[in-house]
Each structure stands twice: as C-alpha cells, then as structure tokens.
Amino acid sequence: MDHISPVLWQFLVKWMTTFAIIPPEASTIAPRMDALLVFMTLVSIIGLTIVALLVTTFSVLYRKDRNPQATQIEGSTLLEATWTIIPLGLFLIMFVWGSVLYFRIFTPPANAMNIYVVGKQWMWKAEHPGGQHEINSLHVPTGQPVQLTLISQDVFHSFSIPAFRVKREAIPGRYTTVWFEATKTGTYHLFCTQYCGTAHSAMIGEVVVQTPEDYKAWLASSTSGISLAQNGERLFSSLSCGACHNGQPDARGPNLANVYGSRLTLTTGQPVLVDEAYLRQAILNPSAHITQGFAPIMPTYQGQISEEGLISLVEYIKGLNSNYRIQQTTNTSDLLPEGPDKPGKASAAQGVTK
Amino acid sequence: MDSHATAHSEAHEHPAHLRHHFMDAAQQKESATFGMWLFLLTEIMFFGGLFTAYLVYRNWYYPAFVAGSHTLDIKLGMFNTLLLITSSFTMAMGVWCSETRRKSGLVWSLIATIILGIGFLGIKTIEYKEKFELHHVPGTSFSAASFVNPPLDAQGKPKDTPLAPDMAIHTEVYFSLYFAMTGMHAVHMILGIGILFALLYKSAKGQYTTGHNTTIELFGLYWHFVDIVWIFLFPLLYLISRH
C-alpha cells in the first residue's frame, strides 16, 4: 500500500466506498487489508480473463464448422509446469502477504489500551478499564491502539467490525484477543457473525469512534463510578482471596503484586507467562496452575463468579503493585461470619489462625 | 436351495457361491477381502476420533485421569482382556477349521467364540453397574465427591490421593471417554456376536466347509480388529499410573 501512489489509492478507495463495494476504511489496518484484497481481485480478474479468453478463442477458432478434424495432442510438460508454477507462485505471494497481515491483526502492540468484551445471547457487553459499561456499542478514540479481550458467557459468538476489517470469535471458556487503531471518527457497524441462536441477527450494535477529547468526555460522563480494578478489589476482598494471597513471607498463596507480565514456574515444572488468560484459568482451575513452592489448596471459583467478575479481578491483579491494601483488609476478613463452605474460611481453618 | 445350486453350477460351470458379476472365484475372494480391509480402515478412523479426544484431555487433566482410572477394577479388566484374546484364538481356530473343512471343529470354535464374547459383555455389564452405583456415570447423577474425599481403606488412609475440586470435576470427562470408548467397542462386539450366531447356524448346515470360506475368514478379520481395539483401550483406560 505504501508503494502505490497515494492519490491513486485514495481515488480507488473513494470509488469503491461510493459504489459500496467495501466498507469505509476506519482503522490503520483497513488500508493494508484492502490493498491485499485489491491485489487478489486483480489477479483473479486477470486469471479469469485469461481462461475466458482462451476458452472463447478456442471455441471460435476450433468450432466444428471451422475445424472438422481434431488434432490429438497428448499434453505438454512445459505448459503443465507453467500453469503449476505460476499459480503456485501467485498463491504463495498472497500467502506470505496475508500471513503477515494476520499476524499483525492478532498480535496486539504493547501500548494497547485494553477493553473487555463479553458476548452472550444476544448482546455484547463492553467494559472499559475505568468502569464504563456499554451494551451493544463500543466507544473508542482515534489514534490509540485498542485491544479487545473477548469471551463468551454461553455459545460461540464473533465480534466483527467491518469498517476496521477485524473480527474475532468470542469463545466460552477462554479469552481471545484482537486489536485495532481507529483512524476516522464516525459510527460503524458492529455485528455478531457466528450463528448463536434465535436473535443472532439482532446481536448488532455500533462502534463509535471519537476524537481523543470527545472520548475523554464520554468516559467521564458514562462512568459507573467504580473502575474495573476497583470492582475487582471489592470482589477480591469479598471472596477472601487475601486470606492466602496476602504477600506475607509465610503466605499460603503466591504474592500477586506485580505478578502480571512475569514468568512463573508451575509445580509441574512448566514455565508460564502470566497474562489475562492465565489469571482467569488460575481462578477457575487452580489445581492445574499451582506455582512452584506452594501447596495445591486453592479452591475453585467456577460457578461463583461471572465473566464480568473475572474480568474485574483480572484487571485488579494486573494493576496490583503492592500488598498494602490487601494486608490492611485481611484482618477484617477473619471476622466474617462462620460458614461451612466459605472458601477462604476453609483454608484459613486448616492451620495458621491468622 | 442345494439342488438349485447344483443345477445352476451344472448349467454354466462355476462354483455355486460365485456371483455372476465376477469373472472367477479368485477375483471374488480378492475383492471381498479388499472390501473388508477398507471397512476396517473406516473403523480405525471412527475410533480415531475418540482416541484423539482422549489424547487431548489426558494431556490437560492428567490427575483426573489417574484418579478415574484407579477406580476401574484391574482384575476384571485383565480377565476381560484374556477372554477377548482367547476368543480371537478360537476365531482363528474356526477359520482354520473352515479352510480344512472340519465342520464340527468350526461349529465348536464359533460356539466358544460366542461364549467368550458374551462373557466379556457380561463382565462389562458388571463393571458398568458398579460405575452406576458409585455415581461415576456422566450426566445428572455424576458426582465427583469420591474424588475430593476418597473413601478410606482398612487402615483409615485414603485409598487414593484426593483431588482438588476443580480437577475432580474433570473426572467426568474421563468417564465420558470411558463410556464412549468402551460403549462403542461393546456395540461392535454385540453386532459381532449377532453375526456369529448367523454364521453358526450356516456353519452347522455345512455352508462354510465347502472350500469356500471367505465369509468366515473376513468375519475373523473383523473380530480380530475388535480385539485389537480393546487391547488399546485396556491400558489407556485401566492402567494409567498403576504401581
């Protein structure tokens, strides 16, 4: 795309959008995608034209009226080689170009702002880090890479923004990510593109791209008053996570301060990178994710936290860089009422009293 | 039927069993054998899907698979394996008897194979019943409680290492695969035994000791295949981390 004359490219894009063959280009990746699509379309048109021309020409030149006797020809190794190698070569060019594009879209940059999206039948819930919640819409600023961390609460859904040329499946049970950087303000379609039941066609919404100032204003006006991380802290405390994860040297659970982004070794010897997916898994399936040096006593929270709750906890742990506030609140969690299946309580009762 | 067959073969000189679309008996036999091997290939692909699922989940949930496997009765499993291997032997005997035109030998071999097969299924029924009683059958009645708090043995020690609750729920995946794989295997055995009865009836009438024993031979292939599947299933399901 960088190599084509910008004037020609703008004209091409304007022509194609006016005559509605492609959606508007509203992200940094869109022109790259469109460039490859144009290339592939051109190659296809040329290929089709060659075949059509050959077939038509041969049909005219060698129709029975004109050529009553056919000449039996076995074949031609040279021709076979030609039309094997040239198509293969063209396909491989497309493969390399397209794979680079694919890696680009599914490898978020480090400075991407993270927004969580939970899909469920039949709506999209977006959660901004500052605690702003949206249903069936997504506000993003221009000029800022945005990473979407997607998950589904029930069946497969797929989050699609045609104007950005990005799409990613939202799968139950694990996070998927995609990123983009919006370039043009405006409102664009948001679709669910993976068939998900009755109201699949109603699971649509809008992506609102705003200037950074407008986006700030929107954030300020739609905040729920509590950011994701703050909500996460609230959950952390109410679920008594701090009973074990209190950052003390003799703590029953690993220290969570600054754990995000670090590399851990599990008891199996396997090294892991602590990212959102790992944190989510560790909360739901702790026995498969025990850090080396710790006993496998963490209970599972499967069924006790919603996906939004998990997102809040993950955001909280991501931003955690000290155990001060945890240690302040741990004292009070032991005063919580007795209960046989209180998770934190059970482990607290196992040995150390405080 | 016999007189028609003889009259028929006198009319244009080919063995009674030769179908008209084949040029000769050798072509018919080769085709039938090839067909059976192809069919067994489809069976390998069919069970292959289950083995793939097993591989993936065993890799992910190894402790749950260990715990689940330990609840299977290894003695019954071994005995079943023995029964099945013996039945493959009796089936092979049957094929030899059919080749060498020993009618009573063939009949007794088939009877023995049937009895061994039914014995296998009987033991499987006992095992399934036990699993049902222990709430190890996946579905609404499944309970992973016995894996979180394993029953104690005579000395008061837990019979197996307890699993954390979130790993314990994965034992349902283990048992799903256990029932799917052994269940599919059992279905194939039941079908095989059904065919064995039909073959037994026809063998008693002398149909497979005329020198044309392709049917017995090809069924033997099927029976050996079902045996081999079990030989894979047994260690994968019963022998995980046994000491």
Place this chain on the structure above:
Amino acid sequence: MSTNVLLPDQTTARVPKQNYITKENGLMSWLLTGDHKRIAILYLISLTFFFFIGGALAALIRLELLTPQSDLMASDTYNKVFTMHGIVMIFFFLVPSVPATLGNFLIPIMVGARDLAFPKINLLSWYLYMAGGLLALYAMITGGVDTGWTFTTPLSTHYVNTNVVTTGLAAFIAGFSSIFTGLNFIVTIHRMRAPGMTWFKLPLFCWANYAAAVLMVLGTPVVAIAIVLVALERTIGIGVFDPTKGGDPLLFQHLFWFYSHPAVYIMILPGMGVVSEVISTFARKRVFGYSAVAFSSVAIAVFGFFVWAHHMFIMGISNYAALVFSLLTMLVAVPSAIKIFNWTFTLYKGSITFETPMLYAFGFMGLFTIGGLTGVFLGVSGTDIHLTETYFIVAHFHFVMVGGMLMAFLSGIHFWWPKMTGRMYPEKLSQLAAVVTFIGFNFTFFPQFLLGMLGMPRRYASYPPEFQVLNVFSTAGASILGVGYLLPVLYLIWSLKYGQVAGDNPWQATGLEWQIQSPPLTENFTEIPVVTQDVYDYEWLERQKEHEVTHVG
C-alpha cells in the same frame, strides 16, 4: 451451428427391447435389485426429490431476505429453514449426487465389469440414504433443527431444544451410505477392471470418483464420531465439549471440519470427472495432459485432508497453526487450477460443438474458476479475517457447489441420459435451460460476494437497510435460477416417452459405455471386452466406424 450428434434413422430405430429396464417388471424387482444401473435410477429419483425440498427451503430464505426486517417468518423459523437447507443440500443431495447416480451407473461399465464389487451393499447404501433422508424430513416436520448444518457446540449441545439428535442420526445414517458407496468404488476399480484396462486407460471420470471414494471412506467416520459425541452430550450430558466441565468446544470444531473439509472435495471431484468426459467428447480430442488431470484428482484428495483448520482461522487457533494451514490451503488450490487449464487446452485444435452438456461444462469452468479463486481469498489467513462468516463465504461455496458441482451434475445427466434411457432430450429447450440457469445463478450469487465484502454476516434473518439492493438482486436471480432447474425435470421426463431414439453412441464418444446398447443390458456386456484401445482414442473410434462394428462384446 453444426452438431456432434449422430442418431439412428428415426423412422426405423427402436429402443432395444431387451435392456436393464425391461428385464423385470414390478416394484419389488426395483426395490430388491442388485443391478447397479437400477440402483442409480433409484438414487436419481430420490436425489431429485430431496433437491427440490432443499430448493424450496432456499426459496424461503431468499424471500425473507427481500426485506431488511425479519418479517416473513419468525427468526427461529428462519434459523430452521437455513439449517435444513444446508443439511438437505449437503448430505442428501451434493455428497451422493454424481457418485450415487452417474458413478453407480457408469463405473462398472467404464472399467469393463458386469456390476460393482458388492451389489447388495450398493442396494443397502440406497436404503441407508433413504432412511437418513426420511429421518431428516421427519425431524424437519416435527420441529426442525436450528443449529446451522455445522452443529456448532455448545449451541447444539446445550442451548437449543430442537431435533438435533434426530437430525444428527439422519446424517450419521447417510454417512454409512456414503462409506459403502466409496468402498464399492474402490474395490471395483482396483479389482474388476477388464483385461487390458490398465489404470492409465481408465476414463478420468473413474479417477475422479476413485479419489472421492477414498475421501468418503477415510473422512466420513470422523464426522460420525463427532455426531455421536454431540448426541451423547445432549442426551446424557457427558462433558467432552462443555467448558464448564472442562471440555473444549474447539475439539468439536476440529473433529467436524476434519471430515467436512474433505467433504467438499467429495462433492466436487466427481463433477470434475464429468467435465473431463464431456469436454473430451465435444472437442473430439483426448483430454490434454491426461496424467496431470488424473494425478491432480489424487493430489486434491490427499492435500484435502490437511487443511481443515482454515475454517477456524479466527477461532483462537494459534497464529502458527494458522500459518501452516494457510500454506497447505494454497497447495490444495493448485491441482484445481491445473485441471482448469488442461480442460481449456483440450479445446485447442479440437473440433468443438456446443450441445447442452458442453454448455453446462463451460458454465462449470467459468463459475468454478471464480469460486475456486475466491477460495484463495479465504485460504489466505489475513483476508479471511475480514471475509469469514460473511456472505462472501456463502457466495464462495455456492459458486463452487452450485455453479460448479450442480452444473457438472446437470452436464453429466444430459450427457449420459441417452445411455441410461435410450432417448434423447430436446436439444433447443435444454440449451435454453442451461443459459437460463447460468444467468440466474450469476444474478443470485455474485451480489453476495459484494455483500460479504461490505460485511453482511451470514445466517442473518434481518440486516441493515443499506444491504437491501444487493439482496433484492440476489432474490430476483434466484427466481430465474429456479426456472432453470425446473425445466430439465419437465423435459427429461417428457423425453422418456417422446424423445428421439438415441442409439448406442449418439455423441460418437469413446469409452466402453458408448460401445454397448442404450439402454444397456442388465449384464452390461454380452462378452467382457478385452481393451486394446487407449482412453479417449478417437482414432480407434474412426477405425471402428469404418469397419461398421457397432458393438463391443
């Protein structure tokens, strides 16, 4: 315009009194037949029936999509309609189409045998097909299924309360039908070739069906087990695909697409076989690069097994897995391109006429080229991100399956109709139908590429208003297409009584099937031929005509 057709003198010609149709009378003689030709006719009748059911469902889809709102039927109903359209068309029309009708009829004759290796299994496969088909219809009438033909978990296992298990069972049973057909073809082609019929004298139709048969045999069992697991998960709640129990819904995707990708090659390869035969006959030339075309069929079958995850590029497979599958997909595209060029060059220095089978074959070449090239758009992982799960996919697979496969099927039916029935169909009307079909098809499905580019998702009952114009175009095209498909049914049935007598070899084609009477005797040949001529040996045919030998064997 000159013609290739050479019919016997119509004043004196009669359809031969003794043939496979007149051999025995009565319904039971057809329902209990072992004759591969009768079984082929049974399949043809039932396939046509299921095709029109699938077509009626398609009409409902296109009618709903005339307007942006979901106003013709409730969303749930629409979901059931497109699901059943897919299931009926794929499992009960496309997969069996050419193999079960033309393959069954012709392969024994083409190899010089009296029947397929296992006639009773052949009949069984038809009964299994009917059982599966009727069960699917029953499921449709008693509530339907609304999971999409792809049965995606966990939607199909936990989130719908429609007849998933019944429909899955129907597909399972139909799968056995497919396996038995494939098994029969493989053994027949390996073991029952006439003396002198070497592998490289086999018509390319046999090579194509052989490759498809291998795919049927190896691939179908895997989808069978996937269906069984879905059924078990739905009925007794085993946890293999349920994330809350530790199962993985993506495992279903892998198992499902491991079959369903080779399935598309099962569907297209036999059609390619037909095109080889037709182009050769109507250009009066051997196919250019016979070995290349034969080996490319095998290559498609082999490579076809290794590309399944290109249906899962955005589903969370690793970037590196996507890389590998995309590369392999590029490789599988090449043999198809080779075939297109070989067929094109078969026309070079040929002596070409434009009867109906040839028109359909040309239609195939153009539409399959477009469909195949758009497949490359989807096989390249980067562009797939924008295009997947949109109408681009719908357009792509309809171009290859309907523009490709269905056209090839119609080409074959017209080409071998005189052989199967002894009668010619009306040429002018059939040419008209072919042209109408081609025009209707392009109007229906080309706009869908644009809709996909614009981002319109698939399986939507309602859509944003700006997509309406293209949808209206598409529906208009569909109504033309419907006419194009209805006409052949009408005139082919008409031709059974009133068509001209065809004689043994109305097209003056090579191939063993054209050296016997039309319709053939039950035993095909009076004597098994000894094959000395080459495949597509027009010079041998000339010499035959000179010696006025009209029958071989």
